[in-house]
Amino acid sequence: MFVLGIETSCDETAAALVTDGKVVLSNKIATQLDLLQKFGGVVPEIAARRHTELIVYVIKEALDSAGKTLADVEAIAVTSKQGLIGCLLVGVAAAKSLSYSLRIPLIGVHHIEGHIFANQLSNPQIPMPHICLTVSGGHTMLVYVQDYCQYELLGSTLDDAAGEAFDKIAKFLDLGFPGGPVIDKLAVRGNRKAFNFPRPLLKAKTLDFSFSGLKTAVINAFKHRIANGETLPLEDIAASFQEAIVDVLVSKTLHAVLQRKVSAISVTGGVSANRRLREVFRETCRQEGIGVFFPELSLCTDNAAMIAAAGYARLKQGKADDLNLNVIPNVPLEVQGGS
Amino acid sequence: MKVLGIDTSGYANAVGVIDDNQVLADFTFEARNDSLEKIVANIDFVLKEAGLSLEDIEGFGVGLGPGSWTGIKVGVTVGKILAFSTNKPVSGVPTLEVLAYQARNMPGLICPIINAGAGDTIYAAFYRTKDGTVSRAGEYYVGDIQGLAEMIKEPTVFIGAEAQAYSRLINQALGSPDDIRAIEDIPRGSVVALLAATCLERGENDDVLSLAPLYLKESTAKAFVNRYSRSVQAKG
């Protein structure tokens, strides 16, 4: 079954064609990176305007590059939950119109469920149940994935998302945007132990995260050095900061694995592309005898292939939506089968 | 030519269907909070009332605004996708022109007014009638009602959802001349369809890929953006 996925929840206008929730025929993303670099972050109204201009273009690109036409499409999946309201509504308006025009099923997908399925696309062998850490500029969550479309939220960030912390520190250090990749690159040449930055909530029982204290500590350390007229070891700051984030993410995920007695971890979202995060996860999981899975790089950041895959799974479970589908900007991934 | 017209730029989903000069169906649904939720159901209802299905439609008209930023994104996206998926042409129509056309039988200058939603700001423009059509005279106006009043130099009819209130303010500003009239009205889908049909019949289609709303009032950050370049990356 050919499912067309549409994703416009934040700043990427994306469309993809996926067969049976498994094979990615095309995965197109019109990135708004130029705007992001201009403003140092997402400006919701500007992002939504760009979606309106690009949506048909991107859908056409996804079809053309897959060598298909709209007549081949058998279902439409769209991100309808979790994101910027003005952005979400462009994708949903497009998806509803396509569903009506083509007389094919419409499936609304929670953005986070999409990220969970990004890893399903890259690694269909992930055992169920497992723990999914989904971590990006917009969210940081630990989810118990009991089975397809059956989730339990175990913890999430109380303040900044991990990717947001990367962005803010990169902005503070004047390194550019987005922060994750630049810090990842800079950190390779740095000393991870140069600064002992705090690991917020690391020892706490909770599976929630907090990164704003870490962010403040990094900024203070930087200012302290400046005030003392010392040279600025940017690489060391980047490496030590990244190490603190990675440490927290990996430790909390392992806590969740022990609590739920599962044997596998899936890491998704934009930050799952981080090389140090992958390295530490792989090393730790090897020692502990736990399987760890990452999506291929093109599926880490927001994309529509993951939405198509999630939509297919929901459709198979009879969870299609009707043409009155609306957007819900802020709603948790629901427990046990809902959404 | 059978044309479906939609306008969701205000607090309503206006949907109409015409066949040449005949209005087959024309409905306005209150949609202050559920424009997106109801738009497809509204279109389906109107098509059924017209005795048509989507396949019978030969072209699409879409109200471009100005108006609610959220509202116009819904209408423009729906119009573009319907045109794209049925492989039929689309024409965007400025909502101010739709309103002006609805006052085309009145004498004098026509001034449609749309509330910009925030504070005292209004969108307006002046139109003149000729042979049953309207054409815009001058630039679009974005500002307060006093500023608009200063531009009134001849008998004028105001049209819009709050035209009465605005015309009273303008009367005060002008020292109550008798030449100010007001029509309370909102844009109609059938008029969007009619104006779009005129363009489509002349072969003046809009590009379904790039058609965009008419915002007029720029968002604050947008003021810093010049024309941005497009970048579509293949990822997979």
Ligand SMILES: [Zn+2]
């Ligand atoms: Zn995301």
